[in-house]
Amino acid sequence: MKTLLRNGRILDPSQNMDEIGSVLIENDQVVEIGKIEDLSDIDEVYDCTGFWITPGLVDMHVHLREPGDEHKETIISGTQAAAAGGYTTICCMPNTSPPLDNPAIVDFILDRAASPEAGGVFVAPVGAITKGLKGEELSNLAAMKRAGIVAASDEGFPIQNSQIMNRAMVFCNQIGLPIMAHCDDSNLSKGGSMNEGAVSAMLGLQGIPRTSEEIATMRNCLLSLHTRCPVHIMRVSTWGAVEIIRLIKSLGAPVTCEVCPMHFVFTEDDIGEFDTKFKMQPPLRTKVDVELLLQGLQDGTIDCIASDHSPHASHEVDVPFDEAPFGASTIEATLGATLTYLTHRGILSPLETIRKLSTMPAFILNLDGGTLKPEDLPVAQVTVIDPDVEWTFDRNKSFSKSKNTPFHKMKMKGKAVLTFSGSEIYRDAIYPAERYAIYI
Amino acid sequence: MNRNLIAIRTMPNDEITGLLDLAAEFKAKINAGEDVPSMKKTVIGLLFFENSTRTRVSFEQAAFYLGMRSSNFATSASSMTKGETLKDTILTLRHERINGLVMRHKSSGAPMLAAKHFGGPVLNAGDGQHEHPTQALADALTILERKTSLEGLNVSIVGDVEHSRVARSNAWLLDKLGANVRLVGPRTLLPPHPSMLPGECYDELEEGISGADVIICLRLQRERMAEGMISSIGEYASLYQINADTLRFANPGCLVMHPGPINRGVEIDDVTADGDSAVINQQVENGVFVRMAAFYWCFGGQQS
Numbered sequence: 001m002k003t004l005l006r007n008g009r010i011l012d013p014s015q016n017m018d019e020i021g022s023v024l025i026e027n028d029q030v031v032e033i034g035k036i037e038d039l040s041d042i043d044e045v046y047d048c049t050g051f052w053i054t055p056g057l058v059d060m061h062v063h064l065r066e067p068g069d070e071h072k073e074t075i076i077s078g079t080q081a082a083a084a085g086g087y088t089t090i091c092c093m094p095n096t097s098p099p100l101d102n103p104a105i106v107d108f109i110l111d112r113a114a115s116p117e118a119g120g121v122f123v124a125p126v127g128a129i130t131k132g133l134k135g136e137e138l139s140n141l142a143a144m145k146r147a148g149i150v151a152a153s154d155e156g157f158p159i160q161n162s163q164i165m166n167r168a169m170v171f172c173n174q175i176g177l178p179i180m181a182h183c184d185d186s187n188l189s190k191g192g193s194m195n196e197g198a199v200s201a202m203l204g205l206q207g208i209p210r211t212s213e214e215i216a217t218m219r220n221c222l223l224s225l226h227t228r229c230p231v232h233i234m235r236v237s238t239w240g241a242v243e244i245i246r247l248i249k250s251l252g253a254p255v256t257c258e259v260c261p262m263h264f265v266f267t268e269d270d271i272g273e274f275d276t277k278f279k280m281q282p283p284l285r286t287k288v289d290v291e292l293l294l295q296g297l298q299d300g301t302i303d304c305i306a307s308d309h310s311p312h313a314s315h316e317v318d319v320p321f322d323e324a325p326f327g328a329s330t331i332e333a334t335l336g337a338t339l340t341y342l343t344h345r346g347i348l349s350p351l352e353t354i355r356k357l358s359t360m361p362a363f364i365l366n367l368d369g370g371t372l373k374p375e376d377l378p379v380a381q382v383t384v385i386d387p388d389v390e391w392t393f394d395r396n397k398s399f400s401k402s403k404n405t406p407f408h409k410m411k412m413k414g415k416a417v418l419t420f421s422g423s424e425i426y427r428d429a430i431y432p433a434e435r436y437a438i439y440i
Numbered sequence: 441m442n443r444n445l446i447a448i449r450t451m452p453n454d455e456i457t458g459l460l461d462l463a464a465e466f467k468a469k470i471n472a473g474e475d476v477p478s479m480k481k482t483v484i485g486l487l488f489f490e491n492s493t494r495t496r497v498s499f500e501q502a503a504f505y506l507g508m509r510s511s512n513f514a515t516s517a518s519s520m521t522k523g524e525t526l527k528d529t530i531l532t533l534r535h536e537r538i539n540g541l542v543m544r545h546k547s548s549g550a551p552m553l554a555a556k557h558f559g560g561p562v563l564n565a566g567d568g569q570h571e572h573p574t575q576a577l578a579d580a581l582t583i584l585e586r587k588t589s590l591e592g593l594n595v596s597i598v599g600d601v602e603h604s605r606v607a608r609s610n611a612w613l614l615d616k617l618g619a620n621v622r623l624v625g626p627r628t629l630l631p632p633h634p635s636m637l638p639g640e641c642y643d644e645l646e647e648g649i650s651g652a653d654v655i656i657c658l659r660l661q662r663e664r665m666a667e668g669m670i671s672s673i674g675e676y677a678s679l680y681q682i683n684a685d686t687l688r689f690a691n692p693g694c695l696v697m698h699p700g701p702i703n704r705g706v707e708i709d710d711v712t713a714d715g716d717s718a719v720i721n722q723q724v725e726n727g728v729f730v731r732m733a734a735f736y737w738c739f740g741g742q743q744s
Contacts, residue, residue, distance in 0.1 A: 201631035204548040204569030274549030318527050320547030
């Protein structure tokens with residue numbers, strides 16, 4: 001089977017390529033990119049004129065909720081949602097029930113992700129740093145690495161004890177496992193449900209101060225500097241955290257970081273009258289923070305954009321604000337929000353956009369993907385994006401089981417229309433039928 | 441037309457003054473032994489998720505004066521302890537044809553959720569640290585009976601402002617009706633970012649109540665010590681207690697108010713609480729009349 005993606009704008013940040021050309025996929029491999037002369041034996045053609053052909057998008061931060069919370073999301077629904085969002089590889093977080101802290105659960109997740117009903121995207125599990133996410137004893141990290149985890153993180157239960165984190169970094173560095181750190185000093189954030197600021201004072205909601213994020217960011221950055229362990233800071237939300245990461249990078253620490261679209265699209269003001277769709281962790285901050293996040297994205301301090309897809313069932317969020325869980329369903333809106341708020345506004349060039357959504361995430365976690373170079377890509381991972389299509393996000397059309405999302409009804413410009421993960425193809429309803437031809 | 445009474449913050453000024461006028465009218469009628477409107481077929485659900493005797497009894501008394509029936513839902517005995525969500529409790533009451541709901545809840549914003557699912561009027565009897573609108577109305581009525589207008593009055597709200605729904609509702613109401621609001625307390629108990637709240641913050645009592653026409657004391661919760669917000673009850677009292685000594689800084693004839701329950705000897709001393717300037721019992725009394733007005737208004741009644 002030979003599939004030709006014809007005449008698109010090829011954006012491959014791994015080789016700084018931005019040129020018009022074609023991509024040839026044979027069975028489940030990318031075999032050629034650029035000006036393709038030999039068009040014999042082509043079975044199907046997707047006309048990509050005006051579209052971008054990019055390395056498959058890589059989402060470092062996804063909650064698939066399985067095992068344990070299948071009413072929120074399953075590996076099947078979550079991977080289908082990922083494919084629709086333009087992703088070909090996603091990293092699933094360990095705060096499942098039971099937690100992803102041993103090799104048996106790694107096997108379970110990889111098996112489910114490979115099942116025929118799943119979305120076909122590649123799932124790269126992230127294992128818990130400590131047993132039961134309790135922040136006390138280290139998990140069997142080496143065994144989990146053999147089973148297939150690509151990083152270690154205690155995610156939403158960040159390790160408070162600096163010595164445990166220090167030892168985790170020393171050991172993870174030894175076995176070549178990056179650490180992903182959600183940075184929060186829980187004594188400062190305890191009981192809070194939104195950004196500590198003017199809006200929380202007005203609404204009478206307990207605030208989460210920016211210091212809870214920044215102190216933990218600084219600690220993890222310093223531990224990385226001194227242990228040399230690669231540390232990826234998750235979901236940066238404050239201007240102070242951006243400054244800390246800029247500083248620690250200048251000192252040569254192996255630190256990288258991500259931002260989530262909620263944090264550059266929305267602010268604390270969007271909570272309005274206690275709207276739980278906007279309850280995030282870390283919380284939505286202020287306009288000043290958004291400005292500095294955009295600056296950090298532009299100057300490269302912020303390496304990646306991740307969805308932090310955190311699905312919840314509708315009954316779980318139809319509760320008073322302080323009782324609602326943090327997070328929302330975002331994986332199908334992340335590319336659209338990024339293109340609309342960053343690329344079309346000139347914050348990021350198209351090539352930089354794809355670098356932050358694909359090449360950098362793959363590079364940081366040593367994943368296959370993030371490139372279109374046939375020799376570096378064992379299995380095809382390609383996304384085709386219509387950068388100019390205008391559409392409205394509709395949660396009722398989403399593949400995710402969770403309809404709890406702040407992006408509902410948002411007008412967006414740009415969408416993934418085709419996603420190739422190995423031999424699996426997701427073709428969005430928006431892709432024009434007349435642009436497809438089959439010759440078998 | 442049914443209305444909710446959830447937050448002073450979002451209420452137009454004419455609705456606030458209308459409610460205050462209505463409450464004054466009801467008070468005059470009750471005191472003169474005249475008839476007030478009868479709302480005989482109306483059943484009110486009193487849903488108190490937090491303990492409160494004074495506010496609950498005040499709403500019950502208001503309902504009684506209007507001829508309404510009130511039905512108490514003691515939440516410890518209700519289905520909430522069996523894991524029922526707030527939404528389902530509200531839906532149940534709605535379909536039992538309870539006409540209106542008075543709710544107190546530990547979570548800020550909970551009455552908005554209740555209103556979304558209930559359909560009929562929802563009256564907020566205190567939500568978390570957000571608002572307690574009928575308390576603010578009672579306080580305003582009490583001031584108006586003595587000062588004729590709120591315009592230009594200096595009102596100092598003293599104590600644990602950050603955690604107080606009474607402080608927020610009062611600040612909004614007094615500010616909207618033209619008073620100069622000051623929020624006074626130690627910095628650990630003042631909102632760290634007060635720019636979207638009405639009023640000016642003061643951390644020194646003398647300055648905060650200097651020239652005050654009204655002082656509203658707030659109750660100090662003892663758990664603030666364990667949370668590191670105050671060092672000791674004694675130190676707090678020495679810095680922020682309203683007593684004869686500190687009242688010298690206020691204007692002559694300054695009213696001293698307290699939403700209760702009082703910690704005598706902490707935020708206010710014994711002599712002042714029972715003294716001539718204190719109007720604490722009048723606040724309680726007016727609470728009944730503003731709640732009558734609130735019921736009448738929420739069910740579509742107008743000022744006669």
